Amino acid sequence: MDLIISQENIDFRDEVRAFLDESLTAELRRAGERKTSYFPHVEASFKWQKILHDKGWLVPEWPLEHGGTNWTDEQRSIFLEECSLNNAPGLLPMGLGMLGPMLLKYGTEEQKSEILPRMLSGEDVWCQGYSEPGSGSDLASVQMRAVSDGDSYILNGSKIWTSFAMDSNKIFCLVRTNPEVKPQAGISFLLVDLDSPGVTVEPIVSMDGEVEQCQVFFDDVRSPKSNLVGAENQGWEVAKYLLEFERGGSSFSVYVEKMLASTKAIAAETTTFSGTSYSEDPVFSSRLAELEIDNMALTFLEHRIKATAAAGGNPGALSSMQKLVGTELSQQVDELALELRGNYVAPLQNHVLEPSYEGETVGPASGVHIMNHYLNNRASTIFGGTSEVQRNIMSKLVLGL
């Protein structure tokens, strides 16, 4: 056991910081600072993707021949942490973080060479078609049908909670290719062009008034069989791999750390009625400190998960723990931030959250995102498997109950 950070990694951190200093414009930083969601601001994320792609740092964890960097796990963590703390806008994860790694494992050579470069360049934007109106956390119950017709499938049904389908041109779907067998055995993993005839994308307005989610309808949509990933009816294995990626692949502690840093900065410049800053307020500062301790524990849980994975082990249900703890902790930080924002939680001013907006805000500019973030982030304990489902997974797989 050791916690040593090498001189090499210290130098690496300096290199990352220098790059961020140089490449993050005020507008891009604003996109990170006023981010109200787990997801980035879409246009800002596209700009950021191009910058990272040009630098060669877009997909550090991929193999070198597909655009990776050959960084160590620690270096990748340092990079993510610096991006987050310096208010980089973030990237849409569905393609780069989910489908990409999945194709590297399960895709054919043809699929890799055709799909991955277009994904990196931003030419294709991918969304994830998993949930359906009748199947949320119970993913094995998907109903969307794919009926074989010569070289293609004909698709009918709908997907819901499809994040950023309105900004995407491609979707990866779980479809039912065999309704006769037990649910998990009749599912296939299929790539579909959203521009195909018969596809309709309908936005869903969230309670914060913004649109991130969509429902996607498929009405006799044709998709070639060459778009299958894995074999027919073998989609469940592929999907499970991806779900583990969704739950465990990203670092929740880095996300929470940024929220805590932002809350701390706002606390320092916000005063109670008596004129003392919230940083000095005993009640508030204790509550903040407690959340910081919780996040320190999560940070090292995540380090352990990564170390296990790096050593070739399977962290298994620990990815459920990471997702559950991370999202619930982020919601607690949101609640604390509401106290700082005080009566200025009330003004509805979504337009000021646009990264291009440089004008006045109602109430202090530094916390304009707080109420929207609180509302938006209620979804984090629902998507990717609810907190209840994560607890079930742990009780079953870890405790054997």
Add this chain to the structure above:
Amino acid sequence: MNFEYNQDQQAFKDSVSKFLRDQYDFESRQAIVKSEAAFSKEVWQSSAELGWLSLPFSEEQGGFGGSAVDTILLFEELGKNLLVEPFLETLVLAGGVLRRSATPLANSYIEPLIAGELQGALAHFEARSRGKLTAIDAQAQITAAGFEISGQKSVVYNAPSADILVVSAIVASDAQQAGELLLFVIEKDAAGLSLQSYPTVDGREAAEVSLNKVQVSAGQLLARGEQALSILEATLDEALLAQTAEMVGAMDVLLQTTVEYSKERKQFGVSLSKFQVLQHRMTEMLMAAELSRSLMYAAAIKLRDATDDARLYVAAAKVKADKCAQLCAQAAVQLHGGIGTTDELKVGHYMKRIEVIRQLFGGADFHIERFKALQKSS
């Protein structure tokens, strides 16, 4: 002890409930929120005709002479239906200061208010106040004709629609009564008074109010010094109790909606309502609502009877409801799943209203500190 409403109160509650059931379902509410108008003039007029607007005013002032118990009765129903009409602002806040000060000018506004023809707002809190009544900086200079007021008031609900604003200020430091709190009533078209208006997340309208050398006459002074402070305290206590009642009403609906949904929605082949962990979470919601309601009743009775510990109980009831209502809103969204996070479903709208109420006149930490201070002084 008796926690039943009397016959008249129950009849009034039933009539409010029936009217809102018929006229104010969630779809109608959303249509009002999305319309150009800040709220429904028709609903406001009907509420005047049904006598709701006369509730807290004394019989001499042309009112019904209701008490704090009548206030919770009305606001529980308003909270259930998530009304965006400015009952709190016009009736409890502006109306509360007017009726308690009872100057000739104040009294002259009460008749049109009861008739539904006058809207008001309380422009007291400032950006740094955070619920503390005495933490204000707006200044009043004494002039030959009366006063000249300058200052900034923050998040004043209903100011965009108000005909009159009740405004507070501190006597400027160079005058004899330096530091004394003053309360005025000012018509909204007064020179030097300007609004930066905006919609709010809970479907209403509010404004940042700027007062730039607004000239007011001595007749517009409603109260000063100790009297002004005690009027504000009594008015805010009633408002905090009304907010508590709104949250209690909201909790009932959140629980009922969640229980219904859990019976309909199936996952893993069974209704959500069959999962023990979800049953327990809904039981937590039930307990939250009933504990809040119990303390709300106690606070209302004590406020009606003007007991020594009434303020302490109001603070306690607000703190309890703040915590419980947030618990209910979060559980309702979580148990509804994805659909619970959308604009289409009502649970998110209850969540937004609850979060605004929790912060508007000081957060839970502030009211806990206030509770502790009240305990020491009693």
